[in-house]
Amino acid sequence: MFSPEGPSLRELAVQALSSVERGYDLLAPKFDHTPYRTPESVLDAVAAALAPLGPFGAGLDLCCGTGAGVDVLARVCRDSVTGLDFSAGMLAVARERTRPPGPAVSWVRADARALPFGPAFDLTVSFGAFGHFLPRELPGLFAQVYSVLRPGGCFAFPVVAPPRPGSAGYWALLGFDAAMRVRNALWRPPFVMYYRTFRLGHVGRELARAGFRVELHALPGFGRRPDGSPRVRLVVARRPARALSGGDGLRPPPAG
Template sequence: MFSPEGPRLRELAVQALSSVEHGYDLLAPKFDHTPFRTPDSVLDATVSALRRTGPFDAGLDLCCGTGAGVEVLGQVCRESVTGVDFSAGMLTVARNRVRPPGPPVRWVRADARALPFGPVFDLVVSFGAFGHFLPRELPALFAGVHAVLRPGGRFVFPVVAPPRPGSLTYGMLLGFDAVMRVRNTVRRPPFVMYYRTFRFGDIRRELARAGFLVEFQALPEFGRRRDGSPKVRLVVAARAGA
């Protein structure tokens, strides 16, 4: 799962026993050499989809990590790009690594549940971060994103179709979530990272409650499952307005 440059088992164990913020501070220098980083294929497909509906002016990468989403925004935004994350370590790596073409980039350390912005963005993206939020936190999270978008702005993120019950992947994710629940029961502070708590039905319902108009777009680059459903979708949530 990991390249030779990635973290060792002991490093991952220390991270998992830390808080989310401190854990990612520790992981930051090697994060891009782990499978936790969103694959380039997903990032590239998202760029292609956004180019069909853009360009945009100001973009925000929510929970930007080491800046992969900022590089996406740099290809579709004309005026400015902002990356926000609460891990100082991840932001340090991002500042040193990311040199996207296009508009200037700023990096902001902040909690995604309390964004320090007004309605100044036309596009908000996020990649691979929602497992760090409990289901009860989604209403406030989505309401906060809605508040920083201009009228007509869009909140866009990819979601992978859930594995079928009984499959190897399903069992692995179920086991991972179970281990994390036990860990968070016996140790504080918790390390919130669950793979099976972010579901299509919950996404649509909570985005609609926050005031978004929601649609799912298939990413054709990844094909379809046997039942005809897309393997990867792009969630496009629009704030009503001009």
Template sequence: MFSPEGPSLRELAVQALSSVERGYDLLAPKFDHTPFRTPDAVLDAVGSLLRRTGPYDAGLDLCCGTGAGAGVLAQVCRERVIGVDFSAGMLDVARKQAGPTGPPVSWVRADARALPFAPSFDLVVSFGAFGHFLPGELPWLFAQVRSVLRPGGAFAFPLVAPPRPGSPGYWTLLGFDTVMRVRNALWRPPFVMYYRAFRLGDVRRELTEAGFRVELHALPEFGRRPDGSPRVRLVMARLPEPPRSPR
């Protein structure tokens, strides 16, 4: 799972016994060499679809980590890109890796549940961060995203289909979530990271209640499951367009 440049077992153990913020500060220098970093294939597929749904002016990468999603935004946004994360260590790596081309990119340390921005973005993206939010936090999180989007703006993120019950992937995720729940019951501070808690049905409902119109786009690069459903979707949640002034 990890490349030779990735963290050692000892480093992972120390990170897992830390808070989420401190754990990612420690992991940041080696994060891009772990399976937790969104694969380039997913980033490329999302970027390809977003280029067809634009154009966009200003973009926000929510929970940006080391900046992979900001790189996608730099390809589809014309004016500016901001990456926001609460880990200072991840932001330090993102600053060092930022590409020299495209619109200006800046990095802001903040909690996604208390975004310090006006409604000035046309597009918000997020990659692989939702396991760090408990289901009860989604309404507030989605309300925060809505608060920084201009009318007609979009919130986009990829969502992988859950593994079938009884499959090796199913038992792997169930085992991981169980270990994390036991860890959090016995150790403080908690480390919230639950891969099975972010379900499409719940997400659609909460986005709709937050005022978004939800669209689902299959990412054909990843094929379909035996039942015909996409293996990976892009969830595109849009705000209503501003009313047109009468002529």
């Protein structure tokens, strides 16, 4: 799973017994050499899907880590890009990365549950961070994102279809989540990272409740499951230009 430049088993164990913030501070120098970093294929597919939905002015990468999502925003935003994370170690690595010319990039250390912005962004993205939020935290998180988007702005993130029940992937994720629950029951501080709690149906309802209009876009490069559903979708939640009278839930993208 890890390249020779990645963390050792001992380093991973120390991280796992730390808080989420401290754990990522420790992992940051080697994070890009782990399978936890979002693959380039996903980043490229999201950038391609977002391009025709623009143009976008200012972009925010929520829980940016070492900045992979910032590179996506730089391709589709004209004015400025901001990366936000609560790990000082991850932000330090992000700042050191060399990036091609593009919009101005700034970095902010803050908690995604208490964003230090007004409605300043046209596009917010997030990659691979939602396992760090418990289901009960999603309403507050989505309300925060809604508050920092300008009217008509978008909140976009990829979602991978869950593995088929009974498959090796299903049991691997179930085992990981079970081990994490045991760890958090026995050890403090907790390390919140669960793979099976971010369910698309629940997420869509909470986004709609926060005021978003939600569309699902298939990312075709990843194919379809045996039942015909996409293996990877892009969730696009748009803050309406005018307030809605009620939630609209999940819907496919408009024709054309």
